Amino acid sequence: MDQKVLVLNGDYTAITLCSVQKAFVLLYLDKAEMIANSDHGTLRTISHAYPKPSIIRLQRYVRVPYKGIALSRHNIMKRDHFECQYCGSTKNLTLDHVLPRSRGGESSWTNLLTACSRCNHAKGHRTPDEAGLHIRQKPKKPTLAGFLKLSAGTLDHHWHAYLN
Structure with a gap:
């Protein structure tokens, strides 16, 4: 049940x-x-x-x-289907700031995405375009209905x- x-x-x-x-x-x-x-x-x-x-x-x-859906590591990974948004890997997942924090990027639904540690390390303190990486799905804030579907x-x- x-x-x-x-x-x-x-x-x-x-x-x-x-x-x-x-x-x-x-x-x-x-x-x-x-x-x-x-x-x-x-x-x-x-x-x-x-x-x-x-x-x-x-x-x-x-x-x-x-109050909206809580911005958390688990919820971001759930939104991204527990896949690296650069290569599609499901192993060694971390969070990545699209615009790095060192350049003023904030922790928000539209700036955080799931990345494997290999892609995250390769990207470093650059933007995905500068690192030559393509984002599979643009990060956005999920709706309640969409999040219920994921859950x-x-x-x-x-x-x-x-x-x-």
Whole structure:
């Protein structure tokens, strides 16, 4: 039961992912309603079988203070699919500043990317153009919906209407 369930707020906006167990508890306590069933089995007790949730909606609108996605090493690597953005390697990953800190580059979503230690060392205190390196995917700040897609791993086909 390591599947995830998409949780929608009262206004049908996606707010988070939760476990099937947590979603079932919210449904059982009438704090949420089921929007879509999962195509992967059911939840069984001794005397009942319940459909496994894929999407639930909270009964009440919950005001969620959105502060954005935290800028962290793990989140940057997750955004970059745990691949070097210069050569595609998945080994010995580090973070690289596109505009080096020695030249005034800051630590931000648009200036940090995942790089293997070999490419990072080859780049040194230069920009990628000066080092002759090509960035595969331009670094940008992820949206909440995009980050939920990355966090889920596999996407249930029911989720597409709410995460696009």
